């Protein structure tokens with residue numbers, strides 16, 4: 674049975690002064706059985722968010738937004754996977770903003786994936802096409818390529834053991850207020866699962882959680898979670914708003930209940 678997951682990507686928002694309180698409020702307002710909740714604040718807020726959640730609701734997990742592809746060395750300003758142990762248990766990899774702004778390639782993301790798995794961090798691997806690629810009808814080919822590139826060379830057993838999660842995030846929908854349709858996301862989730870099978874994760878194609886991300890709100894989340902192939906959301910802008918998170922996780926709770934994940 675696949676996990677139902679709502680992950681909050683706070684991006685470059687919050688400071689150590691306000692992040693703990695925001696995490697506390699979100700945790701208190703999203704206590705819904707059957708939904709795995711993950712908060713991914715900036716690196717400098719990981720410790721305070723972790724402490725805050727440990728006090729109010731330790732079932733909410735903490736994630737980082739990226740990780741370096743080397744273990745240690747002369748990489749000014751970077752953070753490696755072993756440094757995150759004790760601070761985070763999840764990590765977002767290959768977000769389109771990092772592909773765009775930090776020049777991350779599929780091969781580099783693949784190396785980061787290895788570091789994350791070795792450190793015991795559960796990866797959320799982001800894939801998604803740009804607008805011109807969708808307009809050219811190449812969206813599935815692009816996403817299959819991103820997936821194959823990042824997973825190449827990885828032992829399927831370690832991906833399986835590490836709890837790999839895939840987030841389908843069409844670039845044109847991120848932070849734009851424009852979202853894909855539920856049907857588009859479901860078609861892509863099927864293509865992603867076919868891609869996982871090609872990468873040697875035959876059975877896991879069906880057991881890997883696939884999230885949708887891209888301008889998700891409490892209003893449109895239902896359209897995505899109505900699709901049996903979509904297992905939750907990676908939420909950006911709306912994840913900074915407790916009311917929005919309350920609505921999104923409540924809707925995810927209905928999906929978890931419908932799938933028999935709630936005792």
Ligand code: PEP
Nearest residue numbers: 847848886887888909910
């Ligand atoms: C994201 O950053 O992963 C994201 C989906 O952002 P937004 O929800 O703001 O589009």
